[in-house]
Amino acid sequence: MxxxxxxxxxxxxxxxxxxxxxxxxxxxxxxxxxxxxxxxxxxxxxxxxxxxxxxxxxxxxxxxxxxxxxxxxxxxxPDTSSVEDVQNLKHETAAMAQKVEHLEVAKRKLLGEGLGTSTIEELLQVEQQLERSVRIIRARKMQVYTEQIEQLQAKEKMLADENALLNEKCQQLKDCGTDEIGANICLLENGENVSDVETELFIGPPETRMKQRWPK
Structure with a gap:
């Protein structure tokens, strides 16, 4: 059987x-x-x-x-720690992927995209977020304008100081030139500067001139 x-x-x-x-x-x-x-x-x-x-x-x-x-x-x-680390990394990766997806959705809504399924509360939140962003952007813009104006004012002051210094140097050069010309005029008036050029006036032929200047 x-x-x-x-x-x-x-x-x-x-x-x-x-x-x-x-x-x-x-x-x-x-x-x-x-x-x-x-x-x-x-x-x-x-x-x-x-x-x-x-x-x-x-x-x-x-x-x-x-x-x-x-x-x-x-x-x-077997080393269970490595297995646990891999599992933890997988969980973290999944969590990060989910966060990235939420951020992408929020970004599209801020750009005015993907609003077809949004509720009135979500639209109000997006609107408030945009208003806050605009206020922050305007405040930053005014800060940048103020910093640029301060930089231009500092540059203007520096250029004004340089211009004043150059004017002072030019005035000193003018004063020095005037003093030198005045000194030369004084020397001429005092007869200290005798020129080698014959300034006496003679009438007649050159021979007569020579005889008059150097008689024998």
Missing amino acids: VRGKTQMRRIENATSRQVTFSKRRNGLLKKAFELSVLCDAEVALVIFSPRGKLYEFASSSMQETIERYKNHVKDVQ
């Missing part, structure tokens, strides 16, 4: 469930013993019955096998 395939699900009948547990438990313990003997493997098997009764098998020492298992798991345990 061919045995049918057992369905892998919980057996509802308590008696059948207990019988199946006993049979398969014994078979599992037998297989564990055979594996340890045939393959020289270190095997440890722990079974708790539905009622909490313990069944175990160890090819050497159960405690030593458990400690060996703990050490092995500790050595090969």
Whole structure:
């Protein structure tokens, strides 16, 4: 008689469930013993019955096998911190993407776009925001104008000072030139500056002039 395939699900009948547990438990313990003997493997098997009764098998020492298992798991345990960091980065990226989307929507509304689905409250908020922006822009513009006027006034004062200094230097040069001309005139009047040019008047041929100047 061919045995049918057992369905892998919980057996509802308590008696059948207990019988199946006993049979398969014994078979599992037998297989564990055979594996340890045939393959020289270190095997440890722990079974708790539905009622909490313990069944175990160890090819050497159960405690030593458990400690060996703990050490092995500790050595090969994956780094969960990196996985958590990746998850956190994903959450932050999603949050930033959502913020960017909200900002893009707000930007389009400020530009007068995408207002078809806006409520009256949202339109009032956009209007108030634009009015605040205009006030800030005008205040900044007046500040820039004031700074430019102050810079031009400072430049004008600097140029005026330079002009006054140049006028003073020109006046000094004029005064020096006038004094020098006056001094030359005084020297001429006092006869201190004698010219080599003959200024006497002679009438007649050149020979007569020479004789008159240098008589023999």
